Amino acid sequence: MATKPRHSASPPLQEKIVIKNTVPRAIELVILSLLVSLLVYRVITFKDQNHYFPWLLALLCESWFTFYWILVMNAKWTQCMTKTYPERLLERVNESEFPAVDIFVTTADPILEPCIITMNTVLSLLAVDYPANKLALYLSDDGCSPLTFYSLIETTKFAKLWVPFCRKHNIQVRAPFRYFSLKPPSMKDKLLEFQQEWEKMKNEYENLYKKIEIAAQKTFPCDRDSDFDVFADVHRSNHPTIIKVVSENKEATPNYLPNVIYISREKNPKHHHHYKAGAMNVLARVSGVMTNAPLMLNVDCDMYANNPQVFLHAMCMVLGFKNEEDCAFIQFPQAFYDALKDDPFGTQMVHLFYIANGLSSIQGAFYSGSNCFHRRKVIYGSSLNDAIKTGNMDSENLHKMFGKSIEMRESAAQALSGSNAKIENRGTPSSFIEAAIQVAGCSYEYGTSWGKQIGWMYGSTTEDILTGLSIHGRGWKSVFCIPEPTPFLGCSPVTYPVALTQQKRWAIGLLEVLFTNKNPLLLTLNGKLWFRQALVYMWLSLWPIRSVPEICYAGLPAYCIITNSRFLPKISESAFLIPMGIFVIYTLYGIWELKRLGISLRMWWNIQRMGRVTAMTTWLFACPIVLIKLLGLSQTVFEVTRKEESLFNGDDNDDANAGRFTYDKSPMIIPGVVILLVNLTALVSGVSGLVNVGSRENRKTIFGLGEVFCSVFVSLCFWQFLKGLFGNGKYGIPSSTIWKSGGLALLFVQLCRRSSQWF
Numbered sequence: 229m230a231t232k233p234r235h236s237a238s239p240p241l242q243e244k245i246v247i248k249n250t251v252p253r254a255i256e257l258v259i260l261s262l263l264v265s266l267l268v269y270r271v272i273t274f275k276d277q278n279h280y281f282p283w284l285l286a287l288l289c290e291s292w293f294t295f296y297w298i299l300v301m302n303a304k305w306t307q308c309m310t311k312t313y314p315e316r317l318l319e320r321v322n323e324s325e326f327p328a329v330d331i332f333v334t335t336a337d338p339i340l341e342p343c344i345i346t347m348n349t350v351l352s353l354l355a356v357d358y359p360a361n362k363l364a365l366y367l368s369d370d371g372c373s374p375l376t377f378y379s380l381i382e383t384t385k386f387a388k389l390w391v392p393f394c395r396k397h398n399i400q401v402r403a404p405f406r407y408f409s410l411k412p413p414s415m416k417d418k419l420l421e422f423q424q425e426w427e428k429m430k431n432e433y434e435n436l437y438k439k440i441e442i443a444a445q446k447t448f449p450c451d452r453d454s455d456f457d458v459f460a461d462v463h464r465s466n467h468p469t470i471i472k473v474v475s476e477n478k479e480a481t482p483n484y485l486p487n488v489i490y491i492s493r494e495k496n497p498k499h500h501h502h503y504k505a506g507a508m509n510v511l512a513r514v515s516g517v518m519t520n521a522p523l524m525l526n527v528d529c530d531m532y533a534n535n536p537q538v539f540l541h542a543m544c545m546v547l548g549f550k551n552e553e554d555c556a557f558i559q560f561p562q563a564f565y566d567a568l569k570d571d572p573f574g575t576q577m578v579h580l581f582y583i584a585n586g587l588s589s590i591q592g593a594f595y596s597g598s599n600c601f602h603r604r605k606v607i608y609g610s611s612l613n614d615a616i617k618t619g620n621m622d623s624e625n626l627h628k629m630f631g632k633s634i635e636m637r638e639s640a641a642q643a644l645s646g647s648n649a650k651i652e653n654r655g656t657p658s659s660f661i662e663a664a665i666q667v668a669g670c671s672y673e674y675g676t677s678w679g680k681q682i683g684w685m686y687g688s689t690t691e692d693i694l695t696g697l698s699i700h701g702r703g704w705k706s707v708f709c710i711p712e713p714t715p716f717l718g719c720s721p722v723t724y725p726v727a728l729t730q731q732k733r734w735a736i737g738l739l740e741v742l743f744t745n746k747n748p749l750l751l752t753l754n755g756k757l758w759f760r761q762a763l764v765y766m767w768l769s770l771w772p773i774r775s776v777p778e779i780c781y782a783g784l785p786a787y788c789i790i791t792n793s794r795f796l797p798k799i800s801e802s803a804f805l806i807p808m809g810i811f812v813i814y815t816l817y818g819i820w821e822l823k824r825l826g827i828s829l830r831m832w833w834n835i836q837r838m839g840r841v842t843a844m845t846t847w848l849f850a851c852p853i854v855l856i857k858l859l860g861l862s863q864t865v866f867e868v869t870r871k872e873e874s875l876f877n878g879d880d881n882d883d884a885n886a887g888r889f890t891y892d893k894s895p896m897i898i899p900g901v902v903i904l905l906v907n908l909t910a911l912v913s914g915v916s917g918l919v920n921v922g923s924r925e926n927r928k929t930i931f932g933l934g935e936v937f938c939s940v941f942v943s944l945c946f947w948q949f950l951k952g953l954f955g956n957g958k959y960g961i962p963s964s965t966i967w968k969s970g971g972l973a974l975l976f977v978q979l980c981r982r983s984s985q986w987f
């Protein structure tokens with residue numbers, strides 16, 4: 229069923245499609261009623277228990293799971309999708325009236341984020357199907373690396389060949405490393421001209437690749453000329469601002485290259501630089517004074533544009549909504565190239581599809597940090613129906629909010645009032661270098677609203693979620709859209725330790741959100757965040773807290789077997805059907821949901837299994853880390869995720885080992901190993917106990933099949949850790965981790981034995 233057509237003569241540029249969702253809703257309600265029945269059963273039978281402790285703990289955990297299930301149901305209740313029609317754009321608007329877009333690419337470390345990856349992202353963006361005079365690409369380099377700057381110069385030279393080639397032959401994949409790794413196009417039916425140009429491009433790209441590779445091996449990438457002088461003796465965490473206009477479209481011709489600007493913002497150990505959020509705010513300001521486009525696209529350095537029409541899809545939404553309030557930002561999905569088969573580490577997030585579609589029926593998708601078009605005025609703090617929106621801010625207020633730069637204040641006033649649409653009349657970026665350097669200074673933000681009310685928000689290592697939340701909190705809606713082919717593709721972690729680091733940062737950041745003044749519940753009470761949207765934000769922010777009930781529940785079956793008690797109804801009781809029903813229906817439903825997305829059974833299992841493992845390892849760790857931060861004892865850090873140029877470029881040179889778990893000394897896996905050891909101990913002692921029961925007539929086995937089944941299930945979830953206990957080299961869990969975990973497991977078993985006498 230489609231929503232009401234627009235009352236205009238021309239067909240719509242975008243449409244919201246509501247997807248029928250009756251069966252999933254019914255199943256979810258069944259699961260909910262079973263969960264509630266289980267809680268009721270527990271309360272009623274509480275007094276009949278010999279052991280109160282496991283029963284009470286199970287009741288508490290299941291209450292949490294029920295509450296969480298309601299949050300999930302709320303998030304997925306109505307499924308919507310937005311469809312765009314870029315082919316209709318030109319019927320509506322003249323190309324010269326397309327809004328300008330400032331493109332932000334962030335990179336932070338040329339080693340963790342190899343330059344060639346960043347440069348391919350840059351190339352793919354310079355080559356998109358959009359008038360080049362409407363675009364400016366800003367590369368923010370938090371690594372302050374001359375190599376990145378050198379690579380950008382060389383890449384821009386190559387782009388002068390590459391971009392016309394892509395446009396002329398309508399190439400679909402415009403990141404050369406991907407294009408040339410595809411099967412070469414069959415040349416038989418191609419013109420000789422194409423064949424020659426293809427060969428030439430391939431050679432040119434190989435040259436670029438080699439230049440960057442050779443430069444990366446030197447202490448300084450090239451001869452120091454005047455351009456590179458500024459990089460002499462800089463330290464990445466202590467240096468002045470460096471801004472270089474690498475290429476300028478002086479004549480503003482639609483077919484030339486977009487402006488290309490390199491930025492390395494000032495850093496000083498005395499000033500907190502706020503990681504990516506800080507970089508984004510500098511990008512917003514520098515681009516504000518230089519080009520001030522009404523839209524900004526932000527991508528991580530590894531997210532290349534895989535669909536050259538992505539800007540046109542975005543414009544369908546920018547121009548296609550009658551009320552701009554319906555479209556504060558446009559989020560395209562985060563998808564990955566060369567992703568590990570079947571998602572062994574559970575990092576690819578495909579199962580969040582239904583949540584994203586569910587959000588589309590509320591206030592719209594989360595902002596997820598990359599692949600997102602923002603309206604500049606929304607980033608500048610504009611709320612619906614307020615003075616900021618109408619641009620009625622006096623100069624004093626502008627000063628307070630945006631800082632002392634006159635150029636910044638003027639450009640902000642223009643952006644807020646919407647009068648920046650015609651950027652052609654501005655000077656070229658290079659005429660604003662001084663103003664740009666001023667606003668990129670590390671003390672510029674003091675006493676202003678940057679990071680608090682405007683720009684990217686500070687206070688969480690998932691600045692994306694916090695920033696999106698603050699936008700929704702001001703009443704705006706957002707749009708999520710998945711055109712074909714997938715608009716952006718990036719890297720997902722290819723080793724387990726990298727996945728752990730990423731997951732830890734997410735969990736810390738999500739939990740931090742709850743302790744800011746943007747707590748979703750506060751924003752519903754005091755702001756304009758919709759209640760249901762707030763519940764979805766709660767669902768997300770509570771990920772780390774979830775670790776506590778999950779770990780308790782995973783310990784319960786072991787506890788019961790060791791202490792010969794139970795936390796599930798006996799198999800002979802009809803109430804046994806309740807937990808069994810939940811397990812069976814939930815499992816089948818999960819499989820069916822993912823089947824509909826074309827996901828294999830194996831991948832479903834990996835996602836399920838890693839859901840448990842991640843909750844009990846990295847998420848658990850996030851809780852004390854955030855607590856320590858709240859107590860003011862330390863700061864949280866943004867650790868950059870390592871990107872691999874190609875899956876097989878790591879130290880494993882064959883794909884047989886791709887996706888195999890490797891381990892480092894990270895303490896994060898300890899709780900997982902403990903849970904595994906405890907459950908294995910329980911199973912062994914349980915089975916041997918069963919064997920012995922006959923000989924000890926007065927000792928009746930109380931725990932039942934349910935407990936044993938759960939214990940086996942938990943052990944299966946940690947199967948990779950079990951392999952790690954016996955693995956060699958990097959495939960083995962380090963012995964120090966095993967010893968520590970063993971000790972803790974032993975302690976747990978002893979405590980179980982003792983405690984069973986007390987409860």
Ligand SMILES: O=c1ccn([C@@H]2O[C@H](COP(=O)(O)OP(=O)(O)O[C@H]3O[C@H](CO)[C@@H](O)[C@H](O)[C@H]3O)[C@@H](O)[C@H]2O)c(=O)[nH]1
Pocket residue numbers: 334335336337341368370502503504507527528529530562596597598689690691692730733734737866867868869870
């Ligand atoms: O001090 C910093 C740290 C990071 N970055 C950049 O931030 C981006 C994202 O970092 P990455 O390590 O790739 O994080 P991921 O976990 O892969 O990123 C996801 O999660 C982040 C929030 O945790 C979001 O910011 C990202 O957009 C989102 O893709 C990269 O381009 C980095 O270069 C900086 O510019 N400065």
Ligand SMILES: [Mn+2]
Pocket residue numbers: 528530718719869
């Ligand atoms: Mn990333």
